[in-house]
Amino acid sequence: MSEIPEGFLYTEEHEYLKPTDDDGVYLVGVTDYAQGELGDVVFIELPEPGAAFEKMDAFGTIEAVKAVSDLYCPVKAEIVEINTALDDEPAVVNSDPYGEGWMIKIRVQDATELDALMDAGAYTDHVGG
Numbered sequence: 001m002s003e004i005p006e007g008f009l010y011t012e013e014h015e016y017l018k019p020t021d022d023d024g025v026y027l028v029g030v031t032d033y034a035q036g037e038l039g040d041v042v043f044i045e046l047p048e049p050g051a052a053f054e055k056m057d058a059f060g061t062i063e064a065v066k067a068v069s070d071l072y073c074p075v076k077a078e079i080v081e082i083n084t085a086l087d088d089e090p091a092v093v094n095s096d097p098y099g100e101g102w103m104i105k106i107r108v109q110d111a112t113e114l115d116a117l118m119d120a121g122a123y124t125d126h127v128g129g
Helices: 032-038 111-116 120-126
Strands: 015-019 025-030 041-045 058-064 068-072 077-082 104-108
Touching (some): 025 032, 104 111
Antiparallel strands (some): 015 025, 025 104, 058 068
16 A cells, blocks of 8 residues: 555646645655556656746656656646755655655645645545555
């Protein structure tokens, strides 16, 4: 069974948004379910800070032993920071997806888009938990 923390928001594409102490700013990564489906993560390509993305734009890629997948921006947002530690240790996404395995920090540009995302209960249903 995958870990699905309460208090996060989730997408159908298996990204999560974790609130930060800064209003409108979230950490984004892939869920425990997603990393489990991908297998061992070997490389992650992330955008530069300051880049802007529309909802569902691909912001990068995640490469695992099994597959390469696009990473999708859950909402219209600007990249505030990227997790540069993943350059050297991409496998931390497998061991700690909701902690040290976060990928990007975003500032949401349209807060109404958050309403379309799933809470933990809905995401659990989505992945068949």
